[in-house]
Amino acid sequence: MPPAYYIGLMSGTSLDGVDGVLVHFDGPKLQVLATSTLAFDAGFRAELLALNSPSDNELHRAALAGNHIAASYAQVVTDLRHQLIQQGGDAAGIRAIGAHGQTVRHQPQRWADGPAGVGYTLQINNPALLAELTGVTVVADFRSRDVAAGGQGAPLVPAFHQHVFGQPGQTVAVLNVGGIxxxxxxxxxxxxxxxxFDCGPGNALMDAWCLQHTSQPFDADGAWAASGQCLPDLLALLLDEPFFSLPPPKSTGRDLFNRPWLQDKLQSFAAAQPQDVQATLTELTAHACADSVNIYAKDAKSLVVCGGGAFNHDLMRRLQARLPEIQVSPSDQHGLPALEVEAAAFAWLxxxxxxGQPGNLASVTGALGPRILGAIYPA
Known part of the structure; x- marks a missing residue:
C-alpha cells in the first residue's frame, strides 16, 4: 500500500517567507521527500509587519494578505508536488496540507470570566482558497482550539519534537529559534x-535592528553582532521585561517583542554603536534561551537547535558559552535540517x-486537556 503523504507549510514570525516540506510517516521514522521555500518580497513583508499592530482599514488589508499567503502556499505546494512526481511518487497520495498561516496577533491570556473573555490568536490565511488552488485537503487554524480550552495555543511543536528527537533514557532539549x-x-x-514554552525573542529584534541599520533582512552568520560588544547595562534593561520571569506555560510574539518595545528600551542608549546594540540583542536571545535550559532542562546533555537561528554562528557560540556542560548543535546533526523542522511539525499536526488524534500537549500549553486541533477544508 503506497504511503500517505502530508505537506507542512510554515511562515513564521521572522516574516521571511514560506517553508514547505512533503513527508510521510509510514516507516519507523518520518521521511522528508521534498522541500521548497518561497521568500516574501519586501513590500509584502512590510505589510505583514504593519498588520502586527492596529492600522487603517486593517480588516480589508488582512483579508487581502490572507489571499496572498494562500497563493504563496499554493506555489510551494506545486513545487513539492512536482518533486514528488519526479521521484516516481503519486501526487494523488497527498492526504492533507497543514498550513500554519501568518500570526499577526497572539493574545492567549484570559481577559474576563466567561466565554467572552477567552483570549485569542490570529493567523492570517485563506485555507479555503488554498484548498481550491491545490485540490488538496487543508488543515489550518491549529492554535485556536487550544486557546479555547484555556491553553496558550503555543508552542505546538513540542509534541512533534518528542516524536522526532526524543530519546528514552536521555533528557533532550530542543530550541526552535524563529522570530520568537x-x-x-x-x-x-x-x-x-x-x-x-516560549523563551522570548529569537530573531525578531535582531532582524529588525539589522534591517534598520544595514538594509539587510538578517545578520548573516551573526557577523555584524560578532563585530560589536555586548552592553551590560542595556542587556540588564532588556531582561527586566516581566515576561522573562513568568513560569510556564507561557507564550509571546510580536505583540510584545517588537520595534516600539526596543525603541523604548533604547531611549537612554542613543549614543550606542549599532553593532553593539546588535551584539546585545544577540546576547539577549542567548541569555533568555540558556536561562530557560538551565532552569527547566537541568539534566539535558544535548540542546538541539532548529529554525533560522541555527545558522547564526554568533548566537550558537553565545549559547554554547552559556551552556558549557551541554552539547549545542543544529538539528541537521540529529536527522532533520534546521529549516525543515517547523514545516514538518505542521505536516505531522x-x-x-x-x-482524529490530539495535537497539543496540556503539559506544554496549559490547556484543560488534549484536543484535536485545526479546521479541515476538504479538497
Whole structure:
C-alpha cells in the first residue's frame, strides 16, 4: 500500500517567507521527500509587519494578505508536488496540507470570566482558497482550539519534537529559534510529561535592528553582532521585561517583542554603536534561551537547535558559552535540517487532525486537556 503523504507549510514570525516540506510517516521514522521555500518580497513583508499592530482599514488589508499567503502556499505546494512526481511518487497520495498561516496577533491570556473573555490568536490565511488552488485537503487554524480550552495555543511543536528527537533514557532539549524562541524539554522517561514554552525573542529584534541599520533582512552568520560588544547595562534593561520571569506555560510574539518595545528600551542608549546594540540583542536571545535550559532542562546533555537561528554562528557560540556542560548543535546533526523542522511539525499536526488524534500537549500549553486541533477544508 503506497504511503500517505502530508505537506507542512510554515511562515513564521521572522516574516521571511514560506517553508514547505512533503513527508510521510509510514516507516519507523518520518521521511522528508521534498522541500521548497518561497521568500516574501519586501513590500509584502512590510505589510505583514504593519498588520502586527492596529492600522487603517486593517480588516480589508488582512483579508487581502490572507489571499496572498494562500497563493504563496499554493506555489510551494506545486513545487513539492512536482518533486514528488519526479521521484516516481503519486501526487494523488497527498492526504492533507497543514498550513500554519501568518500570526499577526497572539493574545492567549484570559481577559474576563466567561466565554467572552477567552483570549485569542490570529493567523492570517485563506485555507479555503488554498484548498481550491491545490485540490488538496487543508488543515489550518491549529492554535485556536487550544486557546479555547484555556491553553496558550503555543508552542505546538513540542509534541512533534518528542516524536522526532526524543530519546528514552536521555533528557533532550530542543530550541526552535524563529522570530520568537521556544524550548521543548523531552524527559528521559517517556512516561513523564513534555515541557515546552516560549523563551522570548529569537530573531525578531535582531532582524529588525539589522534591517534598520544595514538594509539587510538578517545578520548573516551573526557577523555584524560578532563585530560589536555586548552592553551590560542595556542587556540588564532588556531582561527586566516581566515576561522573562513568568513560569510556564507561557507564550509571546510580536505583540510584545517588537520595534516600539526596543525603541523604548533604547531611549537612554542613543549614543550606542549599532553593532553593539546588535551584539546585545544577540546576547539577549542567548541569555533568555540558556536561562530557560538551565532552569527547566537541568539534566539535558544535548540542546538541539532548529529554525533560522541555527545558522547564526554568533548566537550558537553565545549559547554554547552559556551552556558549557551541554552539547549545542543544529538539528541537521540529529536527522532533520534546521529549516525543515517547523514545516514538518505542521505536516505531522495535519496528520493528527485528519486521523482524529490530539495535537497539543496540556503539559506544554496549559490547556484543560488534549484536543484535536485545526479546521479541515476538504479538497
Amino acid at each position: 524562541a521556544n524550548l521543548s524539554v523531552l524527559p528521559d522517561n517517556p512516561a513523564e510529561p513534555v515541557l515546552g 495535519a496528520r493528527q487532525t485528519v486521523t
